[in-house]
Every structure is written in C-alpha cells, then in structure tokens.
Amino acid sequence: MHLTIVSASSLPRSAVKPAVDPATLVYKELRRDEFWRKIPAYAEVSTETFHDSLWQSKHSITKVEKLLTALQDLVAPAFLEDAANGFLRAPMSVRVSPYLLSLIDWENPIEDPLRRQFIPLASTLLPDHPCLHLDSLHEQVDAPVAGLTHRYPDKALFLPLTTCPVYCRFCTRSYAVGIDTDKVEKVGMGTQENRWAQAFAYIASRPELEDIVVSGGDAYNLRAAQITQIADTLLAMPNIRRLRFATKGPAVMPQKILHDVAWREALCGAVEKGRKLHKEVVLHTHFNHPNEITGITQDAMNLLFFRGVTVRNQTVLQRGVNDSVETMTLLVKRLGHINVQPYYVYMHDLVQGVEDLRTTLDTALHIEKHVRGATAGFHTPTFVVDAPGGGGKRDVHSYEHYDRETGISVFSSPAVKKGESYLYYDPLHALSEVARRRWEDEAERQIMTDNAVLRAERRER
Numbered sequence: 001m002h003l004t005i006v007s008a009s010s011l012p013r014s015a016v017k018p019a020v021d022p023a024t025l026v027y028k029e030l031r032r033d034e035f036w037r038k039i040p041a042y043a044e045v046s047t048e049t050f051h052d053s054l055w056q057s058k059h060s061i062t063k064v065e066k067l068l069t070a071l072q073d074l075v076a077p078a079f080l081e082d083a084a085n086g087f088l089r090a091p092m093s094v095r096v097s098p099y100l101l102s103l104i105d106w107e108n109p110i111e112d113p114l115r116r117q118f119i120p121l122a123s124t125l126l127p128d129h130p131c132l133h134l135d136s137l138h139e140q141v142d143a144p145v146a147g148l149t150h151r152y153p154d155k156a157l158f159l160p161l162t163t164c165p166v167y168c169r170f171c172t173r174s175y176a177v178g179i180d181t182d183k184v185e186k187v188g189m190g191t192q193e194n195r196w197a198q199a200f201a202y203i204a205s206r207p208e209l210e211d212i213v214v215s216g217g218d219a220y221n222l223r224a225a226q227i228t229q230i231a232d233t234l235l236a237m238p239n240i241r242r243l244r245f246a247t248k249g250p251a252v253m254p255q256k257i258l259h260d261v262a263w264r265e266a267l268c269g270a271v272e273k274g275r276k277l278h279k280e281v282v283l284h285t286h287f288n289h290p291n292e293i294t295g296i297t298q299d300a301m302n303l304l305f306f307r308g309v310t311v312r313n314q315t316v317l318q319r320g321v322n323d324s325v326e327t328m329t330l331l332v333k334r335l336g337h338i339n340v341q342p343y344y345v346y347m348h349d350l351v352q353g354v355e356d357l358r359t360t361l362d363t364a365l366h367i368e369k370h371v372r373g374a375t376a377g378f379h380t381p382t383f384v385v386d387a388p389g390g391g392g393k394r395d396v397h398s399y400e401h402y403d404r405e406t407g408i409s410v411f412s413s414p415a416v417k418k419g420e421s422y423l424y425y426d427p428l429h430a431l432s433e434v435a436r437r438r439w440e441d442e443a444e445r446q447i448m449t450d451n452a453v454l455r456a457e458r459r460e461r
C-alpha cells in the first residue's frame with residue numbers, strides 16, 4: 001500500500017487544530033504543597049503524620065466544637081454559629097477528614113464546593129420537596145434480606161456496614177448510614193454475622209445474580225480481613241462474575257491507599273484472585289469536584305493502576321458544586337488524567353435536608369451536551385436519574401415526558417419493572433413563582449402529577 005505523507009504546513013488551514021497553550025491544560029495541575037498547614041490546628045503537622053490514615057480518622061471533625069478547635073480564628077464567629085445550627089438541623093451525621101477540611105477555601109467557605117457537600121449551614125437550608133421520602137430509591141422495599149437490595153435482574157447491592165470515613169450531607173442512604181441525629185433515627189440492620197450470612201445465602205441461591213456491588217457505608221471502613229472474606233465468599237460462587245467495592249475513600253482520604261498496606265493488599269489480592277478466576281473485581285469511587293483531586297490522589301491512583309486495579313467514578317450533580325460545564329469538564333478531564341474512569345453523573349436524589357444542593361434535569365441535559373466530545377467516549381460519564389421509587393438508573397435523555405414549568409419528569413424502566421412510571425422532581429427553588437405556588441396546594445400537586453403521567457403515556461416528550 002502506498003502512503004502519502006502530508007506535512008502539517010501543506011494542510012488547508014481549516015483542517016489544522018491550533019495548538020493549545022499548555023498553561024490552559026489546568027486539569028493536569030495537581031497541588032503538591034503542604035496545603036494543610038494553613039489550618040491553625042495542622043500548622044505543625046508533618047507530611048508523614050498527615051499521610052497517616054489513622055491520624056486522619058482520629059482527627060476527623062464530627063462536632064462543631066472540633067471545627068472550632070481546628071479552624072480557630074480562620075473563620076468569623078458568625079460562620080461557626082451558622083454551622084452549629086446547621087449541625088443541629090442536619091438529618092445526616094457530620095464527619096469531615098482533615099484532608100477535606102484543608103482543601104476548603106476558608107476565605108470563602110459559604111461558596112466553597114467542598115464545604116457545601118460536608119458542612120451544613122442553617123442559613124442555606126431550604127424546605128424539602130413535598131414528594132420527598134427518606135428512602136427515596138426504595139432500597140429497603142427491594143431488599144429480600146436486610147442490607148441486600150435486589151432490583152436489577154442480574155445485579156445486587158450488598159451493604160455490609162453502615163459507617164464511612166466521612167459523611168456526605170447528601171447521602172441517599174441517610175436512612176441507615178451514620179449515627180442517629182436529632183432529625184433521623186437510622187434503620188437498624190441487625191447483627192453483622194447474621195446479616196452477612198443471610199445475604200451470602202441469598203446471592204448463592206439466585207443463579208441470575210452475576211454482579212455484586214459491595215457498598216455501605218463504605219468499603220474503606222471494612223477491615224482488610226473483611227475485604228478478603230467478602231471477596232473469597234462471593235468469588236467462590238459459580239454464578240458471580242463481577243464484584244465492585246464502592247468507597248469514597250480516594251476522594252476524602254487517599255492516604256489510606258498509600259499507607260494502609262494491609263487494606264490495599266486485601267483489595268489488590270481480591271482483584272488478582274478474581275483475575276485468576278476470570279472474574280472482574282474493581283473499585284468504584286465518588287469524586288464530585290476537581291478540587292478533591294491532589295498529588296496525593298494521583299500517587300494513590302498510580303499505585304492502584306500499577307497493580308491492575310480498575311477504578312471508576314460516580315459523581316452527583318450538585319448546585320454550587322459541579323453544576324457548570326467548566327467544572328464538570330475539568331472534573332472529567334482530571335479524573336481521566338489520574339486513570340479514574342468517569343462512569344456516571346447522577347441527578348441528585350431526593351434526600352432530606354439538602355434541597356439547596358439539588359438542580360434541574362434541564363441543567364444535566366445542558367452539561368452533558370457540552371461534556372460529550374470533550375474527551376474519549378469511554379471517559380465520558382453517562383448522566384442518569386436514579387428513578388425515585390425503585391426504577392433504577394435511567395439515562396437523563398430517556399424521559400417519557402418533561403415539563404420544565406412544573407419540574408416533573410417521567411421515566412419508565414421496562415427491564416426493571418415493566419409498565420411502571422417513575423417521577424423525578426426538579427427542586428422548587430428552580431421553578432417560577434407561579435409553579436411554586438401550585439406546589440403548595442395539595443390538589444394542584446395531584447393535577448400536575450396526573451397530567452405529567454398522562455402526557456408520558458401519550459408520548460408527549
């Protein structure tokens with residue numbers, strides 16, 4: 001075959017992409033400074049100590065008094081008072097690692113995207129949507145045994161524990177995860193030994209189950225021996241082909257992967273064991289903002305990549321955190337840069353006490369259009385709604401009907417529950433004054449809902 005070599009200078013101008021200024025490729029810029037030293041309580045903390053995940057756990061912020069001790073005069077007293085009231089009114093327990101705390105911009109904590117996710121402020125809280133339920137995804141309804149949700153034909157969600165290295169204000173599983181708060185008494189899951197045995201017995205008894213998500217709570221809080229026990233038990237089942245350990249750890253305490261050798265080796269051991277059996281074991285994680293990714297994260301992800309561990313990311317679309325084309329594109333590119341595959345971007349579930357963080361389906365459609373094409377397709381996340389009521393994940397574009405005025409979108413999920421309609425609701429703060437008033441009236445709510453379902457049945461998108 002004869003190949004003609006075309007030099008760049010002989011190409012028509014329109015065919016040549018102009019070179020990009022390397023200074024604009026900011027997704028490659030990962031901070032490697034001692035950023036924690038600006039927090040008064042950590043000013044003298046050495047790199048070695050800051051990298052110790054036990055130190056990170058022990059010094060995590062769980063009470064407003066600890067926040068005050070850590071920050072001292074870095075923030076105004078009014079902010080701490082606002083936070084104290086926020087802690088009292090939050091349905092979710094608060095737990096923030098020193099790593100996360102140090103990445104917050106304390107010159108502008110109100111707007112900071114990490115503060116918004118983890119530290120509640122009473123002044124920013126908004127009333128919940130009237131259609132919100134505590135377990136909005138009906139995980140307990142679809143649970144044949146406590147802590148095991150079987151919704152999709154071939155996949156189940158196993159929740160071996162209810163604790164996490166940090167607690168996210170927006171946790172979908174706030175009905176069970178974390179400790180009781182003034183607002184929510186958590187659902188008890190029973191004793192671990194019994195529950196795990198029942199879950200394993202159920203999984204083994206269902207030949208159609210091939211894929212198990214081990215979530216929680218958070219797999220970071222499983223002991224190394226427990227990771228091995230779960231992996232060995234599930235991989236030994238002939239029906240099981242795929243396991244995913246889900247953890248927010250890399251986003252909130254990446255040091256553990258570098259320095260908790262026992263935990264890391266248990267994970268890598270499970271991946272290697274799976275590979276020998278021709279079964280897939282991967283890690284799923286949860287970055288929401290590019291500021292959560294530092295040089296420490298890159299070192300941790302490099303280590304896992306070297307050991308052949310696939311890491312995929314699930315993001316939650318949140319107002320004031322990542323609801324712009326620029327931020328989401330930067331996040332997707334930065335994840336790709338550290339070998340983490342951007343897998344899903346979720347519409348924010350209808351969760352108690354975080355209406356200020358939710359945004360509209362229209363915002364997701366807009367951002368998705370701009371992110372798609374910014375990088376390779378296999379590094380482009382699918383934007384989904386986890387359909388309230390247990391419909392499972394639906395592509396945001398697949399709505400049967402969407403009324404931007406009332407904020408109601410209707411989805412169907414034929415492979416999960418044929419014939420059912422699932423409704424997602426935009427937050428009231430994003431609607432017109434007229435629509436907000438209609439939502440205040442129960443009869444009007446019913447009319448809007450019935451009308452949306454009817455129009456979905458008529459396929460009026």
Ligand code: SF4
Binds near residue numbers: 164168216218248
């Ligand atoms: S780490 Fe996951 S399970 Fe834990 S609080 Fe955050 S979202 Fe919920």
